[in-house]
Amino acid sequence: MRRLILHIGSHKTGSTSIQKFLLKNRNSLKEIGWILFCERPDGTESVHGNANSWVSFSGEKKEFKAKLDKRLFSALNKTTGNMIMSCEELSWLYQSEEIQYVFDELSQIFNDIKVICYIRRQDKHLLSHYHQGFRYPHSSARDFFGNTICIVPTHLKYYQNYLDYTEKLSCWAVSFGGNNLYVREFSRDKFEGENVVSDFLKILNLNIKFDPDDESEPVNESLNLVQTIVNYAVFNSRNELWYELGRRKFTGNMAFHSDNKPQLDQASQNAIMVNYYVTNKKLSKYVPDLSSNWVSPTPEPMEELDAFKPMPEEEYKNAVQAIVSYYDGLSILGFVKIKYRRFVESHWGKRNIR
Structure with missing residues (x-):
């Protein structure tokens, strides 16, 4: 029996910290029966401990598309033992048929698959992820959200393809099974040990020692x-x-x-969150202890609200x-x-x- 832990992000929810820890502790993982998959399509290993290079992108904004390299499954099939794969770029997949295809292929290799996903409140996520596009010239965030120079752009309807977590998680739940889907709110006070790495290890019962004091180097800090x-x-x-x-x-x-x-005032927060008022009310199905402020804004007509905040x-x-x-x-x-x-x-x- 082979097992797979598939960590799909989302972006801006501590994925880099998790990947860095897993890569650093590969020997400890091996001792408890797990192997970290971080091979790249060219056969080399990712120095970041992730499998992101198996996802490619085309188009911009509304035309933005993510495509999974089908050779990934052949590469996984050549491995042995229980695997952990962290690939936050998989969170760009939001079509049910795409996610079903991933399951169909993985289930031919692994008998037991657990999917873990962290989600961040949409206004905070948009602010952080949007500015991710200004960290590097080549960025999936830059291609999807655009690159107008501002604190945060006006919320566009197609953003919901990525930020409607309820819709996207339902696709993963249907394909992989709701009991195999672990969804966590990205919030320090909700984490085991108030740390995303500790939380990740606890949720998946990975018995590896983690000391937050050892992780003194800042990871993926936001730009000023x-x-x-x-x-x-x-x-x-x-x-x-x-x-x-x-x-x-x-x-x-x-x-x-x-x-x-970059910071958002209350009006800008509300202008973003009003788009998710209805769908976030259903999120408790996947996150029973979801914070109440995810659905607190009173719905108002979208045309009266503008989240655009210039620099x-x-x-x-x-x-x-x-x-x-x-x-x-x-x-x-x-x-x-x-x-x-x-x-x-x-x-x-x-x-x-x-």
């Missing part, structure tokens, strides 16, 4: 407003430029430090000053490294962006 504006300008200039400048090391440069991060003008001034400060502090060696990276990027190889 200056960083968002700077990255937006760099991406629009030339996607490759961000890689040449140093990727995340560039974005994290002290010149771009700011305490101002403060002052932050553009701060971003320009930050760019000047960055170049003012750039050493000759640093400048040469940037130009060398540009030469390499333009002459050799395809970059691994996932």
Whole structure:
């Protein structure tokens, strides 16, 4: 009998922390009978401990589509033992036939399949996931939500394809069985040990020691407003430029430090959450202890509400000053490294962006 734990995200719910822990503790997993699947389609291993590279994307906004590489099942079939696979890009699948296909293929390999999913309140999720699109030039969030420079965009109807959790979870429940679906609210006060990794291990009864104090390095921190504006300008200039400048090391440069991060006021929260008033009332079927504030806004006509919140003008001034400060502090060696990276990027190889 082979077992599979399939972690499907959602995005912005601590998936990176879970994957980092699982990768770091592969030997401990093996000792209790579990193997982490993090193979890439080219046969190499993901340094991030996930299986995200098996999902590809096409189109933008309403035309955005996620496609699962069917070779994944052949790769899984060549493995032995009980597997854990973490792939938050699977949460982009929201068509019932797509999810049924995943089940049909996996059930030919594994006898017992558990699916675990964390969900974040839609207004908080949209804010965080939208700004994920400004972290990297190539981003599924950027393709789906768009890249207008603002705190948060006006909620568009097609966003519900991703953010209507009740509809999407019902598809997974029908295919995999409701008793095999574990859904958790992404909220620190709901977590076992107030930590998403501890919660993940407890829910699935994985007996591995986890000490939150050992995870001192920040994971997937949100951008501040200056960083968002700077990255937006760099991406629009030339996607490759961000890689040449140093990727995340560039974005994290002290010149771009700011305490101002994207936040939503109450009106913007309500303007988003009103779209999910009805569907969230049904979510308790999957999350019995769901917090009451998921359904608290009183429904109002959507045309009277606008969630669009522009970027403060002052932050553009701060971003320009930050760019000047960055170049003012750039050493000759640093400048040469940037130009060398540009030469390499333009002459050799395809970059691994996932």
